[in-house]
Each structure stands twice: as C-alpha cells, then as structure tokens.
Amino acid sequence: xxxxxxxxxxxxxxxxxxxxxxxxxxxxxxxxxxxxxxxxxxxxxxxxxxxxxxxxxxxxxxxxxxxxxxxxxxxxxxxxxxxxxxxxxxxxxxxxxxxxxxxxxxxxxxxxxxxxxxxxxxxxxxxxxxxxxxxxxxxxxxxxxxxxxxxxxxxxxxxxxxxxxxxxxxxxxxxxxxxxxxxxxxxxxxxxxxxxxxxxxxxxxxxxxxxxxxxxxxxxxxxxxxxxxxxxxxxxxxxxxxxxxxxx
Amino acid sequence: xxxxxxxxxxxxxxxxxxxxxxxxxxxxxxxxxxxxxxxxxxxxxxxxxxxxxxxxxxxxxxxxxxxxxxxxxxxxxxxxxxxxxxxxxxxxxxxxxxxxxxxxxxxxxxxxxxxxxxxxxxxxxxxxxxxxxxxxxxxxxxxxxxxxxxxxxxxxxxxxxxxxxxxxxxxxxxxxxxxxxxxxxxxxxxxxxxxxxxxxxxxxxxxxxxxxxxxxxxxxxxxxxxxxxxxxxxxxxxxxxxxxxxxxxxxxxxxxxxx
Ligand SMILES: Nc1ncnc2c1ncn2[C@@H]1O[C@H](COP(=O)(O)OP(=O)(O)O)[C@@H](O)[C@H]1O
Ligand SMILES: [Mg+2]
Numbered sequence: 001x002x003x004x005x006x007x008x009x010x011x012x013x014x015x016x017x018x019x020x021x022x023x024x025x026x027x028x029x030x031x032x033x034x035x036x037x038x039x040x041x042x043x044x045x046x047x048x049x050x051x052x053x054x055x056x057x058x059x060x061x062x063x064x065x066x067x068x069x070x071x072x073x074x075x076x077x078x079x080x081x082x083x084x085x086x087x088x089x090x091x092x093x094x095x096x097x098x099x100x101x102x103x104x105x106x107x108x109x110x111x112x113x114x115x116x117x118x119x120x121x122x123x124x125x126x127x128x129x130x131x132x133x134x135x136x137x138x139x140x141x142x143x144x145x146x147x148x149x150x151x152x153x154x155x156x157x158x159x160x161x162x163x164x165x166x167x168x169x170x171x172x173x174x175x176x177x178x179x180x181x182x183x184x185x186x187x188x189x190x191x192x193x194x195x196x197x198x199x200x201x202x203x204x205x206x207x208x209x210x211x212x213x214x215x216x217x218x219x220x221x222x223x224x225x226x227x228x229x230x231x232x233x234x235x236x237x238x239x240x241x242x243x244x245x246x247x248x
Numbered sequence: 249x250x251x252x253x254x255x256x257x258x259x260x261x262x263x264x265x266x267x268x269x270x271x272x273x274x275x276x277x278x279x280x281x282x283x284x285x286x287x288x289x290x291x292x293x294x295x296x297x298x299x300x301x302x303x304x305x306x307x308x309x310x311x312x313x314x315x316x317x318x319x320x321x322x323x324x325x326x327x328x329x330x331x332x333x334x335x336x337x338x339x340x341x342x343x344x345x346x347x348x349x350x351x352x353x354x355x356x357x358x359x360x361x362x363x364x365x366x367x368x369x370x371x372x373x374x375x376x377x378x379x380x381x382x383x384x385x386x387x388x389x390x391x392x393x394x395x396x397x398x399x400x401x402x403x404x405x406x407x408x409x410x411x412x413x414x415x416x417x418x419x420x421x422x423x424x425x426x427x428x429x430x431x432x433x434x435x436x437x438x439x440x441x442x443x444x445x446x447x448x449x450x451x452x453x454x455x456x457x458x459x460x461x462x463x464x465x466x467x468x469x470x471x472x473x474x475x476x477x478x479x480x481x482x483x484x485x486x487x488x489x490x491x492x493x494x495x496x497x498x499x500x501x502x503x504x505x506x507x
Contacts, residue, residue, distance in 0.1 A: 050374045074380045081378070088375035090367075102379050150379075 311410030364464025399453025
C-alpha cells in the first residue's frame, strides 16, 4: 500500500534522510522510532507529500506521489489523515469548525449532520462540550486530541500520527493509545505513528521501524524489537544513554 | 560589490517569477473553481473596515494640503479659482490611488502576511494541505478577490473625501469663490482622470495582495521569520506601487487620451 524507495532529503547540506526504504501493507499498524531531530517528522511529511524528496520514490497504492502537482495531490491526500506534532489546529476557528473542516469542505452534509458528527468524534476523544472554545484556550494535550478528532472524522484509509502522546500525562497517553488501537481495529485503517514513547509503541504497533542516521536501521515485529540484543536498538528501547556521550 | 548586485538582481527576479506564478495560479483557481463567496465577503469586510480610518485621514489631509499649497502658488498669478481643478486631477489620478494603496499596503498587506506567515510556521498551512484544501483556493483567492473589489472603492472614497475637504478649505478658509472654483473643476478635470485612478487602484490592489500572500506563504521559520516577511511585504509592495505608478501613468495617458 505504501512503499518508500531510496528516499533522500537534505536541508542546507545536512542529509536528514539518506536512502530510506520500507514497505507498509494495508491494515498494518507501524511505529517509527528514532532519536529527536533524526528526521522522523520529515519522513512522515514525505509520505503525504508535504515535502518533496531530493531523490527516491514514495508510492501510494503503486502511484508515485513525488511527481504529482499540488492539485493532483489533493485527491491522493483525501485518503490520509494526519495528526501533527504541534497539532496545527486552525487558531482562527473554534474546535467545532476545526474538527468539521473536512466535512464542510466536501459540502455534502448539512450543518446539523456535521455538528452531530463532530460531537460524536469529540466524545470519542473525551472532549465533548469544548465545541465553542478556540484552540488557544485548550491545553497541549487537549489540542492533540482535537487534532486527532479532526483527522479521523472523515474516515481516511491511512492515518499518520506524529508523536501522538509526547508531552501528555500517562492517563491521557493511555487513552490516546487505546483510541489509536481502536481506530485500527474498527475502521481497518493503516496507521503509521512516530514516537519515542516505547510504552506507547508497544501498545499501538504490530511492527516497528527504527530510523537511525538517515536510514532504516531495523524493521521488525514489535516483540522482536523489545527482545533485541543489538546495542543501538537495546539502548533506545530501554532508554540507556551511551556513557561515552556524558561528560561532566 | 558585484556579488551584492548579482544577489539583489537574482532575488528580485526570483520574487517576480514567484509572484507571476501566484497570479497565474490564482487566476486559474478563480476561473476553474467557484470562489467561496462567504469567505470573499468576510475578507471584504475585513479589508474595507480595517482601512477606513487610514483612508479617510489620508484622503482628507492630502486634499487639504494640496488645496492650500496650490492656492498659495496660484494666488500669486491670480488663478485662485483653478485650485480645485488641480486638486481633483492630482487626487483622482495620482495621489488618491497611490497614497491609499501605500496605506493599505501597510495596514492590510502587513496583516495578511503576518497571518499567513504565522499559519505557515505553525504548520497550519501543511494541515490545510493534508485536509485536501489547496492553500491558493482557500487562502489566496478570497483575499485576492476581496482586495480587487475593495481597493477601487477605497480609492474612490479617498478621492471624494480629498476633493470635499479641499473645497471646504478653499471656500471657508482661503475665501475662493465657490461657483467659479466648482465650474473650473468640472471643466478641467475629466472622467479620464478618475478612470486612470480607478484602473490604478485595481492594479495596486492586486500588487499588494499578491506580494503579501507570496511573502506569507514562503515565510522563513520562526517568529523572526514572520517579522521579516511582514516588513518585506510592506517594503516590496510600496516600491512596486511607486514604480508601476509611473509606467501606468504613461500607458494610461496614451490609451485614454490618445496622445
Ligand atoms: N523545513 C525545514 N527546513 C530546514 N530544516 C528542517 C526542516 N524540517 C526539518 N528540518 C531539520 O531536519 C532535522 C530532522 O527534523 P525532524 O524530522 O523534525 O526530527 P524528529 O525526528 O525529531 O521529528 C532537524 O535537524 C531539523 O532541523
Ligand atoms: Mg518530530
């Protein structure tokens, strides 16, 4: 369903992605792990063509999206839902307008249907009743959940989550993890999440890809990653810093 | 020195190219897709209302000072009653459109760049794109259409205010004969002067909004980037207005008066 071939991208001479290859099948739940600043968000943005690769291909159902123009991409992007790391809510709109954005754009729903739909997904993320608030009045965790609601409301086939639980308290993180797992099961979506929260990765993925130094370092089922004895994977999974890097 | 000049020219050409592409894409979008009238009307309200104070003050004081200065000079040669004619021609074809657009560039252009720039650095533009909304259709077209419709109205308003305040100053402060002054204005200031001003207003409006949207959508990262983009938007729009004004004057003079 999604295939990335030899993807390369650099910013100002610094190669962030340096030949990334992987394949994700329909209905799979995959987590991409890797160090902060390692290019995980950049990789995710390439999957939905928000960034253009310097080299390589991104195939969505066999179609290379790197060579489409912005208008052709609109149709491809309809299949995707994306939760941004910063939530990226439209701050001039209320929560209800944010969440109902896609339905309103499509124009084949009445206002009443849209607000019912919005109430339903907001209830799912436990935020019913915040419809008329502006994003600025919400906490970081609430904004992320609104972002999630905005991405799932139109039932996309592929969901991309950029650090869905980073910076949230453990209870809310757990609720979001459960929600992501539920969405995968019930809506049969393909889900790709970027995170460095290993607890969350364990709960929401079937398979883990590890991005390390611009390449996919590991591509294994979740249990294998957690059992792996490879020093780089082991240190990442168990959160152990390389002692050499610590100088006092 | 040569590298600075080369960089400057290259940047200028790049900007011009990007602006041209943006005009083209906006035009395509307007003709191919139905613009969202609700958004256009909201933007018209936003642009029109936000500019009222500056347009009124600019129009009134320019008219007044122009009237006073013209009178001071003309009084020496006993041509007092020609004052309002000069004011009407100057306001209608040059000062009205130019000063109004400079003020609007500072007011609306800056606001639009800051808004789009903030949306860009907070990933809201990316979010729009993932929600299958083209930034040109959704953000640029309503602003462009609104500006295109509002700018001539603002210019006409400022010209009217300018001439009225000049009339008041001329009659009540400087003591010029009102009947002859009005008669001379009608005689020497023709519809071509007013048409020149209105055509210029369309062009300047388009320049302001295209520069503002381009700077906003290509804003560099960070709060500093937004500030820089906003400043550049006002500076480039103002310079483009002043330069294109000269060429428009020459061109329109040739077309409208056939000389
Ligand atoms: N639009 C951009 N312009 C320049 N550099 C960028 C841009 N986006 C990301 N980068 C750089 O790419 C690297 C990876 O960023 P990112 O993908 O956000 O990391 P993370 O894995 O933490 O999500 C960083 O060094 C960042 O500075
Ligand atoms: Mg990131």
